[in-house]
Every structure is written in structure tokens, then in C-alpha cells.
Amino acid sequence: MRRVGKNTFVEIYRPGCNPGFVETSDGVVMIDTPQHPIDAVRWRERIEEAGPIRYLINTEPHGDHTLGNRFFKGATVVGQRSLAPIFEPYMERMRTNFIARAPNDDPDSVWLYEHPDYQAANGPTLLFDDQLTLHAGNHTFQCIHMPGHTAPQTSVFIPDEGVVFTGDNIFCRCRSWLQEADPWLWLDSLKAIERLDVDIIVPGHGEPCTKEYLRTQAQIIHEWLGEIGKLVDQGVDEDEVVARGGELINTIDPFPIGQRLDDWRDRIGGLNAKNLYLSIRQREGRVTGAEAPVV
Numbered sequence: 001m002r003r004v005g006k007n008t009f010v011e012i013y014r015p016g017c018n019p020g021f022v023e024t025s026d027g028v029v030m031i032d033t034p035q036h037p038i039d040a041v042r043w044r045e046r047i048e049e050a051g052p053i054r055y056l057i058n059t060e061p062h063g064d065h066t067l068g069n070r071f072f073k074g075a076t077v078v079g080q081r082s083l084a085p086i087f088e089p090y091m092e093r094m095r096t097n098f099i100a101r102a103p104n105d106d107p108d109s110v111w112l113y114e115h116p117d118y119q120a121a122n123g124p125t126l127l128f129d130d131q132l133t134l135h136a137g138n139h140t141f142q143c144i145h146m147p148g149h150t151a152p153q154t155s156v157f158i159p160d161e162g163v164v165f166t167g168d169n170i171f172c173r174c175r176s177w178l179q180e181a182d183p184w185l186w187l188d189s190l191k192a193i194e195r196l197d198v199d200i201i202v203p204g205h206g207e208p209c210t211k212e213y214l215r216t217q218a219q220i221i222h223e224w225l226g227e228i229g230k231l232v233d234q235g236v237d238e239d240e241v242v243a244r245g246g247e248l249i250n251t252i253d254p255f256p257i258g259q260r261l262d263d264w265r266d267r268i269g270g271l272n273a274k275n276l277y278l279s280i281r282q283r284e285g286r287v288t289g290a291e292a293p294v295v
């Protein structure tokens with residue numbers, strides 16, 4: 001676990017996302033949860049030594065950020081309003097997959113998947129639209145809606161620590177997943193992150209970074225938009241665009257795939273390409289990928 005602020009810690013090397021927590025003078029605030037049950041219960045035991053968990057803030061619906069919620073009952077779960085209705089369907093899709101693979105991939109978690117105490121999903125109950133400020137001890141936490149990687153995407157800005165958690169609006173030096181992204185809103189959100197008074201950015205995956213990396217993240221999105229926009233302009237059909245996505249990713253986004261995601265290495269380019277093909281087509285007549293603004 002790495003300390004990234006005076007009282008802020010993040011776990012970056014386990015499978016799944018980068019979950020984090022902040023120790024305040026009156027309990028702990030968590031951002032996202034460990035993906036694997038055995039990691040989640042160990043985390044809870046360690047964190048509760050610092051005090052009760054006051055809030056658990058989810059940055060997005062994907063299971064690598066939410067599967068562990070069920071192991072943190074008692075914390076008030078916070079999320080952007082559009083996260084609530086999709087929370088369980090998103091998470092269950094991923095959970096089914098994980099349960100099937102657990103005996104081989106994660107045998108220590110099998111009994112926890114089946115444990116009667118941990119069957120409720122524990123989705124968000126404290127919801128916000130644009131922004132919500134929370135207080136715990138002497139700390140404030142600003143939850144800010146920053147759609148992009150997903151629709152309910154949320155950044156958690158902690159002014160007292162000079163830190164922001166962005167979830168998967170930033171993949172630091174590991175491959176970017178755009179499988180359901182709105183790339184134009186994502187670029188706007190990167191500009192909003194730039195305006196925050198922070199020293200450290202905790203990405204959803206990869207190493208904590210500084211604002212310098214925002215340019216690289218924006219560049220990857222622009223290049224995806226530009227390349228897929230060209231194919232749309234040439235009238236290339238969807239299947240062909242998806243096939244080309246698998247090659248394009250090697251030049252657009254040469255970073256390694258993230259933590260224990262090897263199975264996806266050959267599919268992520270196609271998923272990204274498919275989403276951008278559909279998104280650009282939807283916006284035809286307004287803005288095409290080739291005309292996207294340059295940061």
C-alpha cells in the first residue's frame with residue numbers, strides 16, 4: 001500500500017482497480033473497493049484499525065471498482081445519481097464471471113463468494129447530481145461528476161491532501177479502456193481535473209501521477225477519435241473497424257495492459273474501436289473524430 005498524501009493511501013499492485021482510503025480524525029473514507037473478496041476482507045480488517053469507515057465513494061459502475069462493496073457493510077456508500085440504477089446489473093455480470101473462475105484464479109475467495117453475510121451488493125444510497133461535499137473529521141471530500149470513461153464517472157477531490165482520485169478517467173501508463181466511453185465528455189473532464197488544486201492524481205489503474213500525465217491521456221483519446229473518425233469518413237463498415245482496432249491499439253496506446261487483465265489484451269482494441277465507431281456515427285453532422293478539439 002502506498003502513501004500518496006499525508007493521510008491518504010492507495011493499493012496499486014493487486015488485481016482490479018486502485019482502491020484508496022483516507023484516515024481522518026474521525027474515521028476513514030474509502031474510494032472504491034478491492035476486486036477480490038479475500039483482498040476486500042483483509043483491507044477492511046486493516047483499515048478499521050484506524051477507525052470506523054464513514055463513507056465509501058464509488059467512482060464508476062465497473063466491477064473492478066464495485067465488487068468489493070459487499071464486504072464494507074455499515075459504510076455509507078456514495079455515488080453519482082446515474083450509478084444507482086445500473087450498479088447491480090453491471091456488477092453481477094462481472095461477478096458471475098469471477099465466481100466461475102475463482103477455483104483456479106482466486107481459490108482463497110471461493111468461500112467468501114458463497115458466504116451468507118456477503119450476498120447483498122451494497123450499492124450507493126447517498127446520491128448526488130453534479131457535486132457533493134462530505135465531511136469526516138477535519139477533512140472535506142468533494143465528489144465531482146466527471147463523465148467520460150463511464151456516464152456516472154466521479155472524481156474525489158481531497159483538498160486537505162492535495163490529491164484527487166479519478167477512477168478510470170485516467171489509466172496511467174497502462175492501456176485505456178474506452179468500451180462505453182463518451183470521448184468528448186472525457187476530454188472535458190480531463191480539463192476539469194487540470195483545474196483542481198492537486199499535486200497527486202490517483203488513476204483508476206496504474207501508478208499515481210501528476211497533472212503532466214493529463215496530456216498523454218488526452219492524446220490517446222484524440223488519436224483513437226482521429227483514427228476511427230478517418231475510417232468512418234472512408235465508409236469502412238463496423239466489423240472492419242473492430243478488426244482494425246486490434247492493430248491500431250498498438251500504435252495509439254503502446255502501454256502494457258493493466259493488472260491481471262491479460263485475457264483482454266487482444267479484445268480491448270476492438271471494443272474501443274466499436275464504441276468510437278458507434279459514437280462518431282451518432283454525432284455525424286455535428287462533430288466527427290477528425291474535427292475533435294485539440295487540448
Ligand SMILES: [Zn+2]
Nearest residue numbers: 017064168204
Ligand atoms: Zn477500472
